[in-house]
Amino acid sequence: MAAIELVNLTKKFNGFAAVDGITLTIQEGELFGLLGPNGAGKTTTISMLATMLKPTTGSATVNGVSIAQEDAVRKSIGIVFQDPSLDDELTGEENLDFHGRLYHMPKTVREQRMQEVLRLVELEDKARQQVKTYSGGMKRRLEIARGLMHRPKILFLDEPTLGMDPQTRRSIWEYTQKLNKQEKVTIVLTTHYMEEADYLCGRIAIIDKGKIIALDTPANLKNSMGGDIVMLETPDAEKLKGVLTPAWIKGMKLLDGTLSVTVSNGETAVPKILDIARLHGIAIRAVSLKKPNLEDVFIHYTGRTIREEEASAVDTMRLRMKMGWRR
Numbered sequence: 001m002a003a004i005e006l007v008n009l010t011k012k013f014n015g016f017a018a019v020d021g022i023t024l025t026i027q028e029g030e031l032f033g034l035l036g037p038n039g040a041g042k043t044t045t046i047s048m049l050a051t052m053l054k055p056t057t058g059s060a061t062v063n064g065v066s067i068a069q070e071d072a073v074r075k076s077i078g079i080v081f082q083d084p085s086l087d088d089e090l091t092g093e094e095n096l097d098f099h100g101r102l103y104h105m106p107k108t109v110r111e112q113r114m115q116e117v118l119r120l121v122e123l124e125d126k127a128r129q130q131v132k133t134y135s136g137g138m139k140r141r142l143e144i145a146r147g148l149m150h151r152p153k154i155l156f157l158d159e160p161t162l163g164m165d166p167q168t169r170r171s172i173w174e175y176t177q178k179l180n181k182q183e184k185v186t187i188v189l190t191t192h193y194m195e196e197a198d199y200l201c202g203r204i205a206i207i208d209k210g211k212i213i214a215l216d217t218p219a220n221l222k223n224s225m226g227g228d229i230v231m232l233e234t235p236d237a238e239k240l241k242g243v244l245t246p247a248w249i250k251g252m253k254l255l256d257g258t259l260s261v262t263v264s265n266g267e268t269a270v271p272k273i274l275d276i277a278r279l280h281g282i283a284i285r286a287v288s289l290k291k292p293n294l295e296d297v298f299i300h301y302t303g304r305t306i307r308e309e310e311a312s313a314v315d316t317m318r319l320r321m322k323m324g325w326r327r
């Protein structure tokens with residue numbers, strides 16, 4: 001069954017289309033990623049699905065309910081915002097309890113559920129401490145726990161690991177997978193980290209300038225780039241090019257004594273290529289294998305890297321600061 005359906009969903013801010021006609025279906029049980037650079041429209045998209053923002057045109061349903069029915073939708077979803085929204089002065093438990101009250105959960109249910117979600121994110125020990133004593137990763141876990149208090153069927157995670165160190169990021173990834181697999185929560189996350197989308201998500205929509213530019217499993221997206229590239233350094237590059245005739249070779253490029261060979265599976269192709277070279281007495285000085293990643297996919301469709309986008313956003317920020325501008 002479809003958990004979420006977007007039909008031509010569009011959000012304009014003063015005529016500027018932040019989300020520009022997105023049509024997309026996410027099935028129940030998916031761990032789905034919206035991947036895109038700063039300003040791509042990720043937060044705006046999930047804000048509309050979470051009924052925090054009204055679309056300009058188009059429609060969407062969440063758990064079969066139109067997003068126009070705000071209360072009904074909100075009851076069935078949890079959301080963890082990009083910007084932290086915990087009360088630092090309160091303890092972990094108090095933050096969760098407050099959320100439970102907002103959702104009109106009776107006291108006994110609140111208390112039981114609180115223990116469950118705290119156990120899930122392994123924060124039982126810290127539950128009675130003020131949130132200001134938590135590390136960044138612990139705060140994020142508490143936010144996830146809070147998003148789960150009312151047993152939502154769908155959880156939206158907006159940039160769940162933004163600015164986190166690799167270790168904390170790993171632990172958030174583990175909880176996210178656990179929620180999806182064990183608790184059967186449908187998860188929609190946004191990220192501009194390619195590794196995150198690649199590692200975690202079953203399917204990814206790459207979005208840029210408010211539009212979906214590619215949508216598939218990470219493996220299919222990468223495979224659609226044509227295959228792995230085996231780079232061979234040899235003094236006999238021309239000769240090697242001439243003898244590499246098997247049908248599994250999809251393409252070859254010779255540049256500065258390096259022969260780049262495109263194949264569908266680099267790991268199995270390398271030994272075969274080396275065998276052929278040996279057979280013809282061709283010495284190979286070095287071999288390297290490049291597998292396409294989601295960055296290559298993004299470049300393929302946009303002509304830019306996600307990192308360039310980020311760098312320019314940082315530059316803009318620096319400029320703003322230098323000029324004394326405020327956001």
Ligand SMILES: Nc1ncnc2c1ncn2[C@@H]1O[C@H](COP(=O)(O)OP(=O)(O)OP(=O)(O)O)[C@@H](O)[C@H]1O
Binds near residue numbers: 038039
């Ligand atoms: N309330 C608003 N008013 C005007 N413009 C907005 C508003 N909210 C977002 N935008 C603009 O819409 C575009 C998409 O913003 P959005 O926050 O959805 O991007 P994002 O993909 O979440 O980016 P990031 O990776 O930085 O979180 C940006 O150009 C942003 O400046």
Ligand SMILES: [Mg+2]
Binds near residue numbers: 044158
């Ligand atoms: Mg965002």
